[in-house]
Amino acid sequence: MTHPGREGAPLRVAIVGAGPTGFYAADHLFRQPGLVVEIDMYDRVPTPYGLVRAGVAPDHQKIKSVTGSFDKVAAQPGFCFFGGVELGRDISVDDLRAHYHMLLYTTGAQTDRRMGIPGEDLRNSHPATEFVAWYNGHPDYRHLTFDLSQERAAIVGVGNVAVDVARILSRTPEELAVTDIADYALEALRASRIREVYLLGRRGPAQAAFTNPEAKELGELADADVTAVPEEVELDDLSRAAMERTGDRATKKKVDLLQAYARRTPTGKHRRLILRFLVSPVELLDDGTGAVGGLRLVRNKLYATDTGTLQPKPTGEFEDLPVGLVFRSVGYKGVALPGVPFNDKWGVILNEKGRVLDPESKHPVVGEYTAGWIKRGPTGVIGTNKPDAAETVVCMMEDLAADRYLRPRDASPAAAERLVRARQPLCFSYQDWLQLDEIEVGRGKETGRPRVKFTRTDDMLAALGRQSGAPRRE
């Protein structure tokens, strides 16, 4: 049996989503010995890198350096990028089936989980993910506004996203000015009147999801004193026992650090960052005008599940926190793609080890795969997506060898390109991106910043000397 993947008959793969997972999967495919593969990578925004550009905090440039390895993948012969092309809007799954042997969905988790409490939709209550996309210059979020005239803000959650938001709210304009934060966000934050920022964890200090380097960074902010409530960072018996049993040194370090924060005396810095633990919001309070006037918290106690996980249980003791701005950061959530089976329960594409499953038969759908957050849910660091993508590629290679792949009507690269250009004439190539990248970095050099981002599609087109032409279909 001769299947595609040879000289003259390359395996044609469409990857939907140009984030880290898409690049890791492409890299893995290119490295398959003896396989000749061509990859077309699609993204709904004009630029590649997914959350590395739109999620990773602007003051964490080192983490963004991973894009260098993505550029190497994109430079491989047989790689093609179609930016600004959205599945479901510009092209359909059927279009892709007609042009590729295999489709791989790596669209990540595009929205956030709700808290499910009263008042969640009051004015000045936001998903942290929207704030993150806004300050990072994501074209779809640049129009948002946040009421930074408030003096007190609370962030619900103690994961790394929550910590990012707390840090960005607490940094001085000078600290932010040397990052690649979006220009409009820098201006808005320059005028910020926020004095107190609360980070709220439902469990104790030993269970906080943020990592130690992130916690340490909070103690080194130029003009914000970090503090914690002494009673809340004391270890309860269950947490102490769990830590002793497992001998987990990283957790011990984290707890030590948080206890040290609780002992710190404020040094008179302009802002205060307050870490709270063992509290859950139960209601956002209306200030009488439909905006957030406060956050009602319930104190929690920890209990151990069968497997020894410590989980929070409300005590019935309440407290009102006077805040005027709330960001919820209780997790990202995947969004269903039009025409792709979805598992509502876990918020992922219905899959087994990356093979998309038919919802009726529960058997794999021929030629369709998934990897990354939209496969397993939003967990892990950027690098975690590498083994995850590799697992999916193994399935793809097994299926190719077993003759399970799509039989496209026209697998030529030219046919795919014709289709895309017809549907979305404004689409961006990788060459376009490299040019934009150079311009962004160049604009940054003048002001001592890593780059000054383009945040509007029209600006990108203009910079490339292209006409914006017909209005985009929304």
Added chain:
Amino acid sequence: MTVASLLARKGVKVITIQPDQQIRQALALLADHNIGAVVVVDTGARPIGILSERDIVRAAVRDERGVFDKPVSALMTRNVIVGVPQDDLASVGYTMTDKRIRHLPVVEQGRLVGIISIGDVVKAQRDQYQGEVDTLQFQLIAEQDKPRARAG
């Protein structure tokens, strides 16, 4: 990382058996699905026990001929330790190793929603560590490259 993220990439199939079915049927399930244990559920899909290949091996040594006809309820382990989707991977890994459990049924509001094996846990932990090492590596490389980039 939670148990939910392990279940997310395992499809929706959970192989179960009823307590009054025969060991013969349980063996067929284990073989067909290439798995090491099957969750025993009552008619309300509540897990009431777990039957592993090891349970059957032990019984077969004792009673070579009779083992196939026995009901599942005769050999299953009762008092099963169960997980919930929100359980932390780290505690689950610790508890499974500590108590020598190879399969953990996962329930939500009393109903079975999945099962994870110690192999799933080890793989997830390995991927997690591998991802962290990888992330640290490229950050270190970025740091080393920095002065050079400035000089150039």
